[in-house]
Amino acid sequence: MINYEKYFHGKTIWVIGCSSGIGADLVLRLAQLECNVILSARRKENLDLLKEKCDAKSSTRSSVVFPLDVTNFEQIRENCRKVNTFYGKVDVIILCCGRSQRSQWIIVDPKVDEACFRVNALGPTVLAREYLKTMKTDENGSFPAIHFVVVSSVAGVIGTVLSPSYTAAKHALMEFIVRDETYPREILNSQGYFRSLALEYTAKGVAVSIVCPSLTFSPNNVLNAFTSNIDEKNGEVVSEPNAAYMSTARCAQLILLAASNKISECWLSETTPVLLLCYFSTVMPGITNRIVQFIGIERIKNIRTGKNVV
Numbered sequence: 461m462i463n464y465e466k467y468f469h470g471k472t473i474w475v476i477g478c479s480s481g482i483g484a485d486l487v488l489r490l491a492q493l494e495c496n497v498i499l500s501a502r503r504k505e506n507l508d509l510l511k512e513k514c515d516a517k518s519s520t521r522s523s524v525v526f527p528l529d530v531t532n533f534e535q536i537r538e539n540c541r542k543v544n545t546f547y548g549k550v551d552v553i554i555l556c557c558g559r560s561q562r563s564q565w566i567i568v569d570p571k572v573d574e575a576c577f578r579v580n581a582l583g584p585t586v587l588a589r590e591y592l593k594t595m596k597t598d599e600n601g602s603f604p605a606i607h608f609v610v611v612s613s614v615a616g617v618i619g620t621v622l623s624p625s626y627t628a629a630k631h632a633l634m635e636f637i638v639r640d641e642t643y644p645r646e647i648l649n650s651q652g653y654f655r656s657l658a659l660e661y662t663a664k665g666v667a668v669s670i671v672c673p674s675l676t677f678s679p680n681n682v683l684n685a686f687t688s689n690i691d692e693k694n695g696e697v698v699s700e701p702n703a704a705y706m707s708t709a710r711c712a713q714l715i716l717l718a719a720s721n722k723i724s725e726c727w728l729s730e731t732t733p734v735l736l737l738c739y740f741s742t743v744m745p746g747i748t749n750r751i752v753q754f755i756g757i758e759r760i761k762n763i764r765t766g767k768n769v770v
Contacts, residue, residue, distance in 0.1 A: 461717075461721055462720045462721050463720070464713075464716040464717045464719070464720035465493055466720075467719075467720035468490060468493050468495055468552070468716065468720065469493045469494060469495070470493070470494055470495065471495050471496070471551040471552055472495065472496040472498070472547050472549065472550050472551050472552075473490050473495050473496070473497050473498065473550070473551065473552045473553075473554065474498040474500065474543060474550050474552070474553045474554070475487050475490070475497065475498065475499060475500065475554045475556060476500045476501070476528060476530065476553070476554065476555050476556060476557050476584070476587060477500070477501055477530070477555070477556035477557030477558060477611075478499050478500065478501055478507070478510065478556060479501035479502070479503045479506035479507055479510070480506060480678065480680045481676070481678035481680060481681055481708050482556055482611060482673070482676060482678060482708045482711050482712055482715070483501070483554075483556035483557075483611075484510055484708070485708045485709050485711070485712035486554060486556065486712045486715060486716065487499060487510055487514060487523070488510075488513060488514065488517060488712075489712055489713065489716060490716075491513075491514035491515075491517045491518045491523060492517050492518065494518055494519065494520050494522070495518075495522070496520075496522045496523075496524075496547065497514060497522070497523040497524075498523075498524055498526055498543060498547070498550070499511060499514075499523060499524070499525050499526065500525075500526045500527065500528040500539070501527070501528065501557070502527065502528070502529045503527075504525065504527040507525045507527065508525060511523050511524075511525055524546070526539055526542065526543060530557045530579060530583025530584065530586075530587060531575075531578045531579050531582075531583055533582075533586050533590075536583070536586050536587050536590050537590050540587065540590045540591045540593075540594050541594055543591075544591070544594040544595070549595075549604055550591070550606065551605070551606065551607065552606070552607045552608075552609060552719070553587075553588070553591065553606070553607070553608050553609070554609040554611065554715075554719075555584040555587065555588070555608065555609065555610050555611060556611040557579065557580075557583055557584060558579065558580045558611070558613075559576065559579050559580065559626075559681075559684065559685065559686060560623060560626055560681050560682065560685040560686070561576060561622070561623040561624070561625050561626040561685050561686040561687070561694075562622050562623065562682070562685045562686075562687060562694045562696065563622060563623070563624065563625075563686065563687045563688040564622070564624075564688065565621075565624040567688040568624055568625055568688045569688060569689055569690055571690040572625050572686050572687070572688060572689070572690050573624075573625045573628065575686070575690060576625035576626055576628075576629050576686050577625065577628065577629045579629075580626060580629035580630060581629040581630070581653075584610065584653075584654075585653045588608055588653075588654070588657065592606075592666070597664075600664075601664055602663075602664040602665045603661070603664055603665040603666055604665060605665050605667070606665065606666055606667070607666075607667040607668075607669070607719065607722075608654060608657070608666070608667070608668050608669070609669045609671065609715065609719045610654050610668065610669070610670045610671065611671055611673070611715060612630050612670050612671065612672045613626075613630045613672055613673060613674075614672045614673065614674045614727055614728075614729065614734060614737075614738055615627045615630045615672075616630035616670075616672055617672055617727060617738045617741060617742065618737050618738055618741040618748065619741075620760075621757060621760050625686060626685075626686065654668050654670055655668075655670070658724065667722055668724065669718055669719045669722060669723055669724060669725075669726075670724065670725045670726075671714075671715045671718050671719070671725075671726055671728065672725070672726065672727045672728065672738075673706065673711050673715075673728040673729075674704075674706065674727070674728060674729035674730070674731070674734045675704050675705045675706065675729070675730070675734075676705060676706050676707070676708055676711050677698070677701035677705040677706065677707055677708065678708050679697065679698050679699070682694060682696050682697075682698050683695060683696060683697060683698075703730065703731070704730060704731050705730065706728065706729070706730045711728060714726075714728050715728075733755075737751065737752070
């Protein structure tokens with residue numbers, strides 16, 4: 461097993477979606493490894509504070525802030541060009557952007573479906589494609605080595621309650637194709653897209669690791685989650701984690717460990733039942749729903765809202 465400190469040391473890493481939560485912890489760990497860290501998210505004030513913490517941990521003080529809204533595709537193109545010009549080459553791009561959801565399936569406004577899919581799936585997809593376009597290939601069509609680390613969710617492996625739009629964005633069927641007027645190309649969901657990217661370009665210098673965390677204690681994630689209404693945020697405050705929640709620091713550590721060992725896909729959870737459900741849904745999908753019904757939908761809802769443990 462490769463030590464992640466050795467793998468990432470001194471590399472240029474672009475982390476998208478790092479203003480809080482898992483992304484922020486990833487950045488702080490990378491700063492300790494003397495990496496050139498590029499910080500991107502919508503909230504510049506949060507990024508500036510994070511940069512100060514990074515510079516305090518790194519002797520090279522080599523972090524830089526590039527504010528970015530992943531739902532703005534023109535801004536993505538511009539920032540990909542800027543980053544490539546500024547650094548010449550990025551070694552690893554960590555796509556940690558996303559926004560969760562808390563809503564019953566039947567009452568979701570279609571505008572929420574569209575917005576949730578745009579931030580959780582289309583944004584990472586477009587960014588990866590646009591950055592690859594900035595890279596020069598050799599005579600065989602191969603890229604300089606680059607590694608995409610996609611922070612997805614166990615919702616990309618199994619269905620989950622109270623997050624229908626979010627689950628669709630992480631777990632959309634391979635046949636489900638979205639066409640966007642401002643980006644008129646057929647694009648699959650982020651996980652399906654990156655599996656396709658790996659199949660097509662692994663032999664041409666592009667590595668892909670998909671990491672799927674389960675419940676992680678990140679209060680902002682729940683607070684700012686989509687609901688059934690496009691104009692609302694969830695507003696729920698989760699002040700104390702229960703035993704089912706993984707800390708963001710531990711999650712960041714495991715993401716870097718998986719990426720450094722070039723694991724194509726891994727699932728992260730503090731509790732064994734979640735991992736078993738992922739396994740069953742992959743190899744025996746027919747019985748997964750029966751298992752969920754046996755556990756009980758209300759119990760699963762309580763687990764997701766921090767009121768119970770697995």
